[in-house]
Amino acid sequence: MYLQVTNLKKSYGTGEGRQEILKGVNLAIEKGSTASIVGSSGCGKSTLLNCIGGLEVIDDGDIQVGGKSLKGLGKRELGAYRRDSIGYIFQFFNLLPDLNVRDNIRVAERLTDKPMEYGALLDQLGLAGIERKYPNQLSGG
Template identity: 45%
Template structure:
């Protein structure tokens, strides 16, 4: 297993009100698999993903990623873990506005231990021709392609996507999903995605349904559907 989460709990306190956001979550995802987390707004999806990705901390329970016990890392170790092992893709692309597409990818490659070839990554996301453009000169779908290129160029063990198609239209969403599936195949990257869209679950190996901080349902897809065949 690449990801093993067990008994994960997390609460937030605002003022005097304490809210339990994760109430003992267990989840496993194998190396090279695609996992999808479904669940209504506020069910704790992003909180769970942020703890797995080392940007937030749990109150109790355990997260292990490729043998590293993430929940026991110091702050410095956690920063290094995020930098070396995790690629993040968000709903809004978070590109650096005053750097070109190529430079956006380069800055990440330059701080990585074993980066992928920038040309190969640009080719994988079909953006070679636009590498000298600035993010503002790209469509939303193109910006998301570059965000994915940035996340994968460092050759992460785990690619995390929090609603990566949330801001995109139907056709563009489908092309981004196809790209993610292709990245999974081509580079063997394990991928965990959050989505509101239950149709997207068909492209995953494992699906987890979160409700009020608990996994209420999970299943394994015996057959993974190619993203281009998913419709909603």
């Protein structure tokens, strides 16, 4: 299994205000497959994704991606994990408003030493033809 989440626990706050959001989540997703995480507002979907994305430190359990555990990774290693091993689109997508589509994509080139096929990527994403537009000229999708 490519992504394996085992007995994941995550709470926010301390003392009286402590709220356990994820109470032992198990999840396994195979490489190349598509999964939807569905649940009522506030049930912890974003919290789960933030944990998998290495943006939140977990309280208990484990997350393994490609056979490697995120447990015990330091700030620097988590940064490398986020840069090299995972892609994440936020609900509020955090595109750079002053850069057009082309330059928003090309920011990634500066962050990685992996080769990037810009033209192929544009086709794959269905963005060919609108590469000069700015985020506020596009639909959210």
